[in-house]
Amino acid sequence: MQDGQHPSRNSHFSSRESTDPRPSKRIDSARVLSFFILLILWIILSGRFDGFHLAMGLTASALVALVSGDMMFTSREPRRILGLWLRLAGYIPWLIYQIFLANLHVMALVFHPRMRDRIDPKIITFDSRLKSDYARMLFANSITLTPGTITVDVTVWGRFSVHCIDDVSGRSLPGAMEAKIANIFKE
Numbered sequence: 001m002q003d004g005q006h007p008s009r010n011s012h013f014s015s016r017e018s019t020d021p022r023p024s025k026r027i028d029s030a031r032v033l034s035f036f037i038l039l040i041l042w043i044i045l046s047g048r049f050d051g052f053h054l055a056m057g058l059t060a061s062a063l064v065a066l067v068s069g070d071m072m073f074t075s076r077e078p079r080r081i082l083g084l085w086l087r088l089a090g091y092i093p094w095l096i097y098q099i100f101l102a103n104l105h106v107m108a109l110v111f112h113p114r115m116r117d118r119i120d121p122k123i124i125t126f127d128s129r130l131k132s133d134y135a136r137m138l139f140a141n142s143i144t145l146t147p148g149t150i151t152v153d154v155t156v157w158g159r160f161s162v163h164c165i166d167d168v169s170g171r172s173l174p175g176a177m178e179a180k181i182a183n184i185f186k187e
Contacts, residue, residue, distance in 0.1 A: 031069035033081060035061050087184040094180060095142055102147040105168060109148075121163065124170045128158040128178055135185040142177055149173070 042057035043049070112118055130136050136158060140151040143162055148169035153161040164170030 028069065030081065031065045034069035035065035038064055084184065091180055091184055095145070095177075098177070099146055102149075102169070106147045106165065109166065118166060120166050122167075122170070123152060123161055123163050124173065125159060125161045126174055128160055128174055129187070130158060130178065130182060130185070131187050132185055135181050135187055138184070139174075139178060139181050142181070143173065 038061035039057055042061055043054070046053055046057065048054075109115060109118055128136065128139060130139055136154055140154050140160070143149050143151045143160075148165040150163045151160060152163050153159075160174070162170060162173060164173075
């Protein structure tokens with residue numbers, strides 16, 4: 001080590017590489033888009049349009065977008081972000097329909113005269129072809145939102161463990177839901 005060098009700094013970094021751990025000061029498009037999405041959701045869900053509630057919405061949306069706005073998007077390119085969100089918007093009505101169908105199935109189980117014979121809880125495991133953490137997270141949450149199934153565990157390798165109320169509830173997994181999510185994330 002030469003005199004005057006700090007022991008924790010490596011001398012092999014070129015002058016073009018930044019060793020500064022602080023984030024850059026430029027405004028990130030993902031954070032800006034996150035801010036607007038969060039603000040619109042705040043306005044829709046709060047239903048209040050007075051100055052106090054709008055100021056609270058602005059403040060909360062700005063803080064969340066600043067701290068975690070880059071987590072909502074898998075790409076930094078605006079065109080890819082827009083495409084992802086449009087595909088996700090197309091997935092939501094399909095998911096709501098699947099939730100409705102699963103509700104009808106669970107209701108039929110509950111009102112069936114031999115309910116105790118028909119309910120057969122079990123945990124099924126399967127390997128998913130989804131690669132990204134975002135896709136796996138959406139898949140796990142979609143399974144849990146669907147009545148009759150709950151995601152119990154997801155490994156880093158994509159192995160899912162799902163609790164099913166009966167054979168019919170788990171029969172379609174991974175199936176069409178996984179395929180639709182793979183299409184959203186282009187996997």
